[in-house]
Amino acid sequence: MTDIGFHPIVLAGGSGTRFWPRSRKARAKQVLALDGERTMIQRTVDRLGPLAAPEEVWVITNSLLSDTICAQLDGIPEGQVVCEPAARNTAPAAGLAAFLLERLFPDTVLGIFPSDHVIADEPAFLAVIEKAIQLAAAGENIVVLGIQPTRAETGYGYIETGSVYADGVLRVKRFTEKPNQERAEAFLAAGNYFWNSGMFVWSARTLANAVREHLPEMAPLLEQIVAAWGTPEFRQVFAEVYPKCENISIDYAVLEPRSAKGEQKSNLYCLPAHFGWNDLGSWAALHEHQVEQKIADEHGNVAECAGSFMLNSEGNYVFSPKKFVAMIGVKDLVVVETEDAILITPRDHSQEVGKVVKELVERGRKDLV
């Protein structure tokens, strides 16, 4: 444990459709064991264990997932699994946590963590977070974790860094939205751009003040909710007031305007991180991660099945835990079987799975989404 107060805020409201048919509204990616025996959110909390006991963890989620999350996370007090009455992106969720924790633990440092990413090198992860906590505790500093890019990815936002602040700490020049291919390639070549991991560390006070400064309409709404915390009216106030908050990300609402102050004045710092991060944005990304983790066979097949026979087949991802799966002459395919559905798609089309969910919604197949 660190001797500075530290509270992880795990954001678990996502209703991920990217892992359909395994993921559903009430069984989102974060509560699935996509990679190993523990679920994504269990592993998120597990890996923070050396820095924060479960009693210090807060989770922001929705009512469809909260029961499952409470069942999965031993030791987290139920009151710390907060259900948003409406989905409102990361700014209200992180802001709410900041106002609440500022009231309960005025000097604590918060870490904002997505609940559905994998991190291969946990000791490296912990070392970076400890450094971030020290930096965040030292003043009005906002620390963002930047991932060293390994390809010209167009699916992520990027952090442009400027001068060196300290060993392993860079000043942030600018946050960018998802770039097109050409810009992504330029970012990769430039060397001072990092993927925005969505992991931030700052004191509760710094984040609350940032919300007051950059979201002057949202701040009083969040203060009103926090004022009701612990009273019999809390649930009603929360349900009435929270949906009035703007639906906006913390990056767009707070970090981008803050960076406009210039790298010397913004107090924005990037810690470049090298800990085998993968946000598992698609079945293809999961396959790629499992190949890196050496879970695949010698032909790049990952088969989570009750036995398999892969004849002249390579680069496939198969999930069908109760069945024997035979493939003959198949390349680079994703096959996922659940109790009620099967998905079949080439790996390089697997990011289109959201279209299936959209179609099912249009057909009124609530049973399948």
Added chain:
Amino acid sequence: MTDIGFHPIVLAGGSGTRFWPRSRKARAKQVLALDGERTMIQRTVDRLGPLAAPEEVWVITNSLLSDTICAQLDGIPEGQVVCEPAARNTAPAAGLAAFLLERLFPDTVLGIFPSDHVIADEPAFLAVIEKAIQLAAAGENIVVLGIQPTRAETGYGYIETGSVYADGVLRVKRFTEKPNQERAEAFLAAGNYFWNSGMFVWSARTLANAVREHLPEMAPLLEQIVAAWGTPEFRQVFAEVYPKCENISIDYAVLEPRSAKGEQKSNLYCLPAHFGWNDLGSWAALHEHQVEQKIADEHGNVAECAGSFMLNSEGNYVFSPKKFVAMIGVKDLVVVETEDAILITPRDHSQEVGKVVKELVERGRKDLV
């Protein structure tokens, strides 16, 4: 009904592995409903209905399949579902039927029918069979049904025909084994070659005499079995004697040597048939047949599922009757799901499915074969 005695002999001993994972040793192709609601053997008997009542049908099968066949075929007396004590190809099976029927109905005509082929145009089929029965009843004639080839198929034997005997009846010159590609193309171009359908019509006496002539060692064994028919010793005699019969096809054992007598003396006749025949030799053949039957969608997908969504997908065959199946960007694939297994293979590899069964046998997975 025809006024000449006619008994269909349905050969149903095959242990087809080509439709794995649906087909298993005890659930061979002939007892599956691959194409429609009725099973292959049910449809075989159904389509003969106008020519033979179920009480006139005999089935030769094995003990793994006989219970299922009896349950599927209403009206066939149980004693007429004969279980071979050992698999011995078509010559002993057809020969046994000939000796037995010759004893029970000395003047009857037999039709030998595989139990696992599809025939699209049933009226045309019945017309050909009626003609074959007339011809077979008129003397020591052996009538074979030849299918007009539509491609240079190397998987079938061919019948080379000679001169015209009567309207729609050709004399047979020769039977050939499965040709190589070059010969198959020459056969197709020549115009007087027909696929050997495995359907034959001849009187019981003609077939029994042909076995006596061409299989002098097998004939007394079959006579010994038939002599025990109806006695308490039958089962034991059958079990002891039948396995001594040579494992050989009727084509190779009887028809080929008979054709060597020359087309004027062999009494071998071919009826060219045009009734949408398909022996469904693979998942690909089933798909092709269903496309011809207009069961596919406009993109050539056949999906036997509890709902499907085919996005940018074409030419696929999917069987998963209880599940919703989504395909994205998939072409020409076979996907078959059963209670315990899934097969995935491109259509043009689907004839290799026997390799999966072989592998499963080697692994001792009796539950899956």
